[in-house]
Amino acid sequence: MSNYKPACTLIEAKHCIGASKESDQVDKGSYQQLVGKLIYLAHTRLDIAYLVGVLSQYMHEGDSLTVGIYTDVDYVGSVDDRRSTTGYCYLIGGNLVTWQSQKQRVVAQSSVEAEFRAMALGICEGIWIKNILNDLQIPMEGLITLFCDNQSTISIAHDPVQHNKSKHIEVGRHFIKEKLELGMFCTEYVSSTNQLADILTKGISVIELCKQRSKLGMNDIHAPA
Structure with a gap:
């Protein structure tokens, strides 16, 4: 950029900038x-x-956006108190916008219970993001997709029959089922190798860490230009 001249101001005073469909x-x-x-x-x-x-x-150019959330759990991963670690990450239009990693407050009695807690937390975050997009008048494409690598959790979330083994998670199950029936969310199974939230729940190898970071769209700031 040796032939370019610096501008004295960042933007013109009293500018009139607007969207143009005829521009390149x-x-x-x-x-x-x-x-x-x-x-x-x-x-x-x-x-x-x-x-x-x-x-x-x-x-955003006024295009509709797809919204997806990956939820994952490291079941009873803590050796001190046997609590599970929840992780989720939200992608809007393929871009990572919000994420969280935290230890659950109580000890889960099953891996399904731990997964349900993670999914319920993700749904709460999804409702908040959906409201923000509505306030900004940004249209969404389809439903918010919940990606989970536990098929039992997905099955119980959709199954209206009460399972004896899931009595201890009835509140969370009904909360999730209600949001699915309202058409706010949909579930989709994702293999553990493609579970983007895996990086938020446990320590993983260097190879897997680099792979997950790449999938999340994170750039290595130490990589040569």
């Missing part, structure tokens, strides 16, 4: 990546906050 198409992925970096920078750079806000308005 840009690389949507690159644009979102660049603006995403500026959003993080804006937390410590007061002078660019307004400009970043303007640029952020054109990140």
